[in-house]
Amino acid sequence: MAPTSPGPGAPGAAVDSAPRPTPPGVLESLDARLRQLVRREGVDPQRDTVLVRQLAERLVAEHDEWSMTGAVEPLPAPEQTVGELVARVAGFGPLQPLLDDPAVEEIWINDPSRVFVARHGRHELTNLVLSRAQVDELVERMLKSSGRRVDLSQPFVDAMLPEGHRLHVVLQGISRGFTAVNIRKFRLQAARLTDLVQLGSLPATAAAFLDASVRAGLNVLVAGATQAGKTTMLNCLAAAIPGGERVVSAEEVFELKFPHPDWVPMQTRQAGLEGTGEIRLRDLVKESLRMRPSRVIVGEVRAEECLDLLLALNSGLPGMCTLHANSAREALVKMCTLPLLAGENISARFVVPTVASSVDLVVHLGIDVGGTRRVNEIVAVPGRVEDDVIEIEPIFERSAGQGSEPRELRWTGGVPHRPERYQRVGIDVHQLLNGGGLNGGGLHGGTR
Structure with missing residues (x-):
């Protein structure tokens, strides 16, 4: 008689807990x-x-x-x-598990057989293999809900997916061989500055100082490399704006998400099939000034819209924006360069002193080798210019740690150049920087 194998419940049976795939x-x-x-x-x-x-x-x-x-x-x-059926019909097919994975920060497709993800700031090649037809179908489905298009006349597009993720597509012909796709997921890890303290991005004293600076109406420039956390920082700063103020924001695609009772977000629009109807970021910055704003926020300045933002800030209207730069000093240099793209009649003799008098604080962010995003420096801009170089006053800097200890963001002893603006909202900035806290009560949370 042939021996029989043990049943599923027998002691010697091997139990496979992982569900088998659907045929x-x-x-x-x-x-x-x-x-x-x-x-x-x-x-x-x-x-x-x-x-x-x-x-x-x-x-x-x-x-x-x-x-x-x-x-x-x-x-x-x-x-x-x-x-699987819902992902195929209502979701984004093979990419849906990656979109649902909370650890995945970004997904990109170099070609159908090479799909990458970023987790905790590090890149990984997945084992997902797509076909060219699948990639084309996914792009078409993703763009359907955004109202934007990509074709031979418009080979790149930025769009927002329903979950708030940002999509960027470069059509085949511009990218070699295959359509390139990037999806940057919206992951709400921090909604307020206190959340950044808990994540280790900056110490409580620096967070309290930034919170107080926003309440005092200072103009803040957030700078850093790609994926350094600039939009997250801008969201946290915007959450500190008092609830009685009116906020108008301008972005290429909607990425800012912060709690505020009086906020009008606007985004750009690409040209239609006839080549008309385009709304540029510069148009939105100009339009925002006609909407009685108390604050203006620009998601990211990268071209001639910088001039219009500078003119708004220089008129006494508080504002914030982000910018790609390697340091706080380089961020100010870039702010002086971008307005020159607006036209030949714009000169550095006008732009440099305008930047010096319009920007109050620069917050520079970085990402370390372990993928952790941190504030590297916070500098004040006193408004002085010498030999076309804008002077800066470091407020917080990362000091070198001993041995393998991480560098810490510490107060340098510097103070912002307009303490009276803090006094108007009842804040003693000197006491705050000396560790006294914000009005003795810590950081504010939510809308006010």
């Missing part, structure tokens, strides 16, 4: 039936995800009943099959 033929059949149902019911998959899931659950339940008769192949994991 490809069954999945394709269910996918086709679900799409037919969605079309028949007139459902918008991206807007009515809950309804799509209900239809998928119904189909999988029917399949399970039929499998008991032996008419169809049984499903090893019905719940997993429902998730």
Whole structure:
């Protein structure tokens, strides 16, 4: 008599806890039936995800009943099959698990067989392999909800996905061989400056100083490299704006998300098929001044819109923006250079002193080798210029640690050049920098 293998419950049985994948033929059949149902019911998959899931659950339940008769192949994991169907029809297919993974910060496709992700500031090559048709379908589906397009006349596009993630596409022909796709996920790790303290990005004293500076109406420039956390810092700074003020923001695509009762966010628009209707960032900065703002926020300045922002700040209107730069000093140099792109009649003799008198603080961010984002320096701009060089006053700098100890952001002893602006809102900035806290009560949270 041949020996029998132990049953699933026997002591010697090997138990595989991981669910087996749905057989490809069954999945394709269910996918086709679900799409037919969605079309028949007139459902918008991206807007009515809950309804799509209900239809998928119904189909999988029917399949399970039929499998008991032996008419169809049984499903090893019905719940997993429902998730796969919803991802295919209402989500973004093979990319959906990466979009749902909270540890993934960014996803990019160099070619269909090379899909990368960033986790904790580090790059990883995934084992996901797509086809050219899948990439094209994913791009089309992602752009559908944004109202933006990409074609031969407009080979790159920035758009916002429904979950708040930013999409950037470079069409094949501009990128060699294949369409290049970047998805930068919106991950709300910090909503206020206190959250940045808990994450180790800056100490409590520096956070209290920045909170007080925003309340006092200082103009703040946030600088750093790509993925250094500039938008997160800008969100946290904006959350410190008093609730009685009116905020108007301008961005290329909506990325800012902060709590405020009186806030008008605006984003750019690309030209239509006729080549008309484009709304540039510079147009939005000008338009914001007609909307009775108490504060103006520009998501990122990178071209001639810098001139319009400078003119607004120079008129006494408080504001904030971000900028790509390697240091606080280089950020000011770039602020002096970008306005020159606005026209030949704009000269450095006008721009340099305007920058010196308009920018009050520069917050420079960096990302270390371990992927941790930190504030590297906070400098004040006293407003003085010598030999076309803007003077700066370091307030916080990272000092070198001993041995393997990390560098710490410490107060240098410097103070901002307009203490009276802090006094107007009841803040003793000298006491605050000496460790006295913000009015003795720590940082503010939420809207005010």
